[in-house]
Amino acid sequence: MLPPQLSRRDLLTMIGALAGSEAMYQAMTTLGFAQESPYKGPIKLDGDPKGASVLVLGGGLAGMVAAYELSKVGYKVQVLEYREKAGGRCWSLRGGDNYTELGGFEQECKFDEGLYINPGPWRIPYHHHAVLDYCKRLGVKLEAFVQVNHNAYLHSVKAFEGKPQRYRHVSADFNGHVAELLSKVTKQGGLDQAVSTEDREKLLEALQSWGALDENYAYVAGTHSSERRGFDIEPGGGQMPLAKPSQPIGLSDIVQSGLWSSLSTGSLYDFQTTMLQPVGGMDMIARAFEREVGSLTKYNVKVTEIDQDDESVTIRYEDARKGGEAQTATADWCICTVPFSVLSQIKTKVSTKTKAAIDNLPYGAAIKVGLQFKRRFWEEDEHIYGGITYTDLPNTLISYPSTDYHSPGKGVLLGAFSLEAWAYEFTSLPPEERIQKALEYGAQIHPQYKDEFDNGVAVGWHRVPWTLGCYGEWTEEKRKEHYHAASSIDGRIAMAGEHISYMPAWMEGAILSSLDAIGRLHQRVVSG
Amino acid sequence: MLPPQLSRRDLLTMIGALAGSEAMYQAMTTLGFAQESPYKGPIKLDGDPKGASVLVLGGGLAGMVAAYELSKVGYKVQVLEYREKAGGRCWSLRGGDNYTELGGFEQECKFDEGLYINPGPWRIPYHHHAVLDYCKRLGVKLEAFVQVNHNAYLHSVKAFEGKPQRYRHVSADFNGHVAELLSKVTKQGGLDQAVSTEDREKLLEALQSWGALDENYAYVAGTHSSERRGFDIEPGGGQMPLAKPSQPIGLSDIVQSGLWSSLSTGSLYDFQTTMLQPVGGMDMIARAFEREVGSLTKYNVKVTEIDQDDESVTIRYEDARKGGEAQTATADWCICTVPFSVLSQIKTKVSTKTKAAIDNLPYGAAIKVGLQFKRRFWEEDEHIYGGITYTDLPNTLISYPSTDYHSPGKGVLLGAFSLEAWAYEFTSLPPEERIQKALEYGAQIHPQYKDEFDNGVAVGWHRVPWTLGCYGEWTEEKRKEHYHAASSIDGRIAMAGEHISYMPAWMEGAILSSLDAIGRLHQRVVSG
Incomplete structure (x- = not known):
């Protein structure tokens, strides 16, 4: 153990100073700091700039x-x-904000008080140490940004007759089928060359647990699979009807749907839990810096x-x-x-x-469309609290607010976040028509769009006068x-x-x- | 489409009234409400109780x-x-609260203002419709509860010499190895009986995407795997050192570690995203009801x-x-x-x-230990924002607060949540010693425990005078x-x-x- 008066960080600094960076890196590994961030804490600018x-x-x-x-x-x-x-791009649009893009289209954001979209950055990975450290030093409050929501949808116009599928169904069923297939092969000796006998036993155990397989290593309708994908009739209280398991989607439908392509979002290093966002909009970071400079x-x-x-x-x-x-x-x-x-x-x-x-x-093109609705129907009707629905329509996603759950007033969705060709297509239209497009696409997932739409705003980054593009x-x-x-x-x-x-x-x-x-x-x- | 003046919910109620519950269930499926919750919205108690x-x-x-x-x-x-x-069990312990358990042990909670633990329920699944609806009707504010944190740890005293592993390492490597094994078998014809030719092609594509395999369907150190598990040296800005991929853990080490047993937590229907908690402590729900009754x-x-x-x-x-x-x-x-x-x-x-x-x-036994520390070292030193570390030590888990990220003062962890035999073992000790035990276990994961511990509180449910157990x-x-x-x-x-x-x-x-x-x-x- 370390002497108690010395923190691990102190020790590392000491090793670094005495023995150089290679030794420090070794020590970091030993002490569980194996991962090296390019951000080493507040920058130290020693020496006199002599009035430069x-x-x-x-x-x-x-x-x-x-x-x-x-x-x-x-x-x-x-x-x-x-x-x-x-x-700059660390920007939030709120009710009352005016924005004129290249070409002269002017928009006034008409969101209700407290509602916003972030046309630019909108989420912070936990390993973006520099951003997070400045948030801390400058007093920017943070809250969880929900990236993956098991009750949001995966949607393809080419799969399931265009009917959106709950993330949890696709995820549980993909895992279940993969686990079942590999279990079968393992038991039939198909891995005898690749995996030792000892490991095979453990692997089977792991696949059963991870994949929600039953006692025969099968992924079938029943308690195990429903405890992942949900029940057709959920367990209740008193003498309510008994729970009824749900029926998994078949392997072929799952793989042919292509919906698996969105399953890894939440496993990506940049989008893993815990993602964060400033309370009140991304530009809280800009405002905090602006207070200083x-x-x-x-x-x-x-x-x-x-x-x-x-x-x-x-x-x-x-x-x-x-x-x-x-x-x-x-x-x-x-x-x-x-x-x-x-x-x-x-x-x-x-x-x-x-x-x-x-x-x-070259600069990447991107567009975001914010849509205000009369009520938070995604929570009220569909029990979606934050997170993202993915679609292969040109709007590519619908993101639900990760904050103010159940708030009784209006609500704002990010109704489109499209890159490159689709972004150009959107931006070729006047803002009102971009919004109409986002509504048309979104209504294929949420029919409530038609009744509940209130107003919207659309930012195409290649038309933003001060950037002429989204990112290098x-x-x-x-x-x-x-x-x-x-x-x-x-x-x-x-x-x-x-x-x-x-x-x-x-x-x-x-x-x-x-x-x-x-x-x-x-x-x-x-x-x- | 539905006529715009009629909501889906209205329609369902109408169908239910006109044609009975079976027809309603059919309609629910058609309209995308396939899943039936036993909670049908605010209860309707028609008819006069005549002063009963x-x-x-x-x-x-x-x-x-x-x-x-x-x-x-x-x-x-x-x-x-x-x-x-x-x-009742919907209870939060805060600084100044006194609690006397069966047998007479008295504890005063000494947490700083704003800090708390929930000795009883502490998280709300998104499909607990009744709880959520009462929260909405009674004005209980909710925020995201982080269940899975890819940067928290999985820990076993029997694996990796007791060194905790980041969740993301175990998760990415388990998926990667499973995907690689099944890809190999698929390409070698091992699934020719079970899976059609057309599906095999798609399955390979899916495994590559989901498992972060490289162009040869191998799970190896490189950009693909590091974009899941993280880099040894992370990408930077300007002329900072170039990124360096990290080395995956081998299949045998992963399966023998048993750490995969915690990988499914976040896939379980009861613990999937988005989980919620009341802002300020679970007893905000109790207080809201108490205002009414x-x-x-x-x-x-x-x-x-x-x-x-x-x-x-x-x-x-x-x-x-x-x-x-x-x-x-x-x-x-x-x-x-x-x-x-x-x-x-x-x-x-x-x-x-x-x-x-x-x-x-019979009633289940359970214990929870709340630990206040002088600083939020899990955020400062280890970049863990909310979520849970799992261990096979008797404290079973460490849960990090899902709120007030970066707050400069002290912080409270849930340092133990143990059931049955381990709960009895904990509760056989006086509260001070239970806290010492939780510290001893937790220090194997966070050595900072030793320097940073401030005070604690321990609730063993089988000693709670008004329940004598945790749950039926x-x-x-x-x-x-x-x-x-x-x-x-x-x-x-x-x-x-x-x-x-x-x-x-x-x-x-x-x-x-x-x-x-x-x-x-x-x-x-x-x-x-």
Whole structure:
């Protein structure tokens, strides 16, 4: 055991300092910290920046993290932000919000008070340590985000005559059939080459338990299977009717349905329990950062040119609302978090290599549609509390709110979250028609849509003026060619944002990229 | 489609009324309500009770539901409750609460403000429609209860040298190995008899997707498996170190570990997502009922005799704190929710058959230990937000709070929840030593226990004076022999409670049994 006065973390720090990172990694394994996160806790920027100044372009999470950390250690920081508020893609739409997209479509969100959608990021994996640590330090309250709901649906227009199936039915039956098939083979000697006798016995035991097989290792209607998939008539009290087991779906129907393709969602490292969300909307994170760095931020700034020489960086910009007179800002250094989709349209003085990176990163398209309904029929009629229904219709999913269960008023669903081709298809329509499309698709799963729809809002990310796309979409080839240049400090300019990371589209990627950029920039400043 | 003015529920009610329950069940299937809950929404007690009076024995959920519903339709109701407050097993322990168990051990709970444990029920399945509907009607706020946490542990003293394993490692590796084995057999023709050619192709596709197999249908270290089990070095931002996949545990180690026995928890119908809990403690449900029926309740009542004749029921009782003079209460009818473990010790005038039922129902033993720690180290050090760690040590589990994530103060874990033999073992010790035992076991999983422990509280249900056990433990044989008598109205007395249900130990069982009992009682009253 460790001496009680020394925490495991203390010990690791000590080992790291005394014996280097390899020894520390060994020790982490021994102590059960085998997994190494790139986030090592609050960044330490030792050494005096000697009054150096930094211009941060973009007041999204990457920009605000840079501003927050750099200003804390003595940098003179100014943030230039295109919009009238900070946050970037960390954004929530609420009743009263207006949003004008590229092309001029204007929408007013008409949700009831307290209801919202997050057009951008909407859930936080438990291992996104940087996001979570900032939430903690800045006092952003968190609650569970329900990713998988066994009572939500899996739906395919090509399976079960288009009738949605409860997740629990597909899941229990898939597991059950797989367990039964493998049990049979095991007992018939089909694994004698691959698995030792001793392991075979245990494997059978495991398959029976995990797959809800009966005493003959069969997956059939009965108590075992119904205790996974649910009963046709559920157990009751007093002298209510006796419980009646339900009938599993056959193996062939399950495999041919293709619905199994959604079964692994909740097993994916990025979507496993426990996922989290800020109480009240994702932009609570943006607001928390804004409380810290809002005073350093100039809003409604449209950058028109980024210039640099050996001494400094000069930004030319105009008022994003009114245009007019060009203004300039100058600093020793620049953290540029402008998405490459936008930056490629701004005159920027960087090396040829960096410019090639900027010009060659395609951005993913995405659309989200939020739908307000007159009542929470998914809870009232269908007992769906949070979670996600998956469909092969172009809306791809319906996500139910993970909060305010049973609230008596209206409710908002995420009625579509579509990428690429489907996103373009949606966005080719005016917002009202996008909403109609989402309703049409959703009504195939929830017929209540027709009676209960109230109003909606639709955000197509490739039409969002300040991003012109949803996230940097690196291919393996593009990474090889451009990532090093994109992530290297070019003269006096360092890029940051989700696109300068190995976790594009995630807030964690944006924050880690920012921490890495300011860490390297600071090194240069203090050693310069 | 349905005519828009008619909800599916309206339609079902109409079909039920016009064509009977069989037709309604058919229609439910057609309309996607295939599953029938014994709870049909708020109970309708039509007809005039003509001033009939009812004594309700026990102010737990069953008793309060009876009092609430009967008083609403005109019955004169009085509840007699043993304790100084209502709720029964629906109970939360908070700082300042005192609790004296049978035998005299007294405990004062010393948790910080806002922290609690639920010694009794602690989670609500989404299909416990009666509980949830009462929560809705009575304004009890709900939040998600995290049952499965992929970052919590599975632990066996006999496996991996006693080192706890992350749930995600065991789960991903079990699925991966099962998928790989079955894929191999499928490709080698081992399923040619059992599965059609067409289905085999699809099955392979499904196994690859579900099991995270690589392009050769192998489950090996790499991106696919690490996207389930996590990476040794996680992806980062900027120029942070590159991600490094993790090494799966071998098939033999997984099956021999026995840890797979906990993998199905989250697939069980009773523990599937989305589970819920009241915000602030389970007794928020009790408090909500008490607001409705507290004025009908006489507290600190120890029933000493239950008598009845053709006309009425007479209860003899004394003050539960001071004893003293015997008092009586009389009514036309009685709903008795006293657990049989206690009722068997009270002189009760019922038929021989009912008496046999009362005397022959064993009660399950259970213990829970709540532990307050100086900080939420499970979140800070180990990134565990809610959920449950399972162990084969006698404490059986450690449950992490599903709420107030990141709260900076102290935190409370459920440090033991043990049944039967282990519960007796715990309870044979004085409370302080039970807590020490829970600490000793838990420290094998969380070494931080030693430094961070603050205080604790331990409730052994077989020593709780007002229940003398945790729940009615029906065997199949006992049910056959005694359940009908136990659930039949005996003269003027109807039994209710979780023990008069097919879902013992659940609040839903208690409520359904109460609704069934008062429904039948009311029938008798109005037709009498």
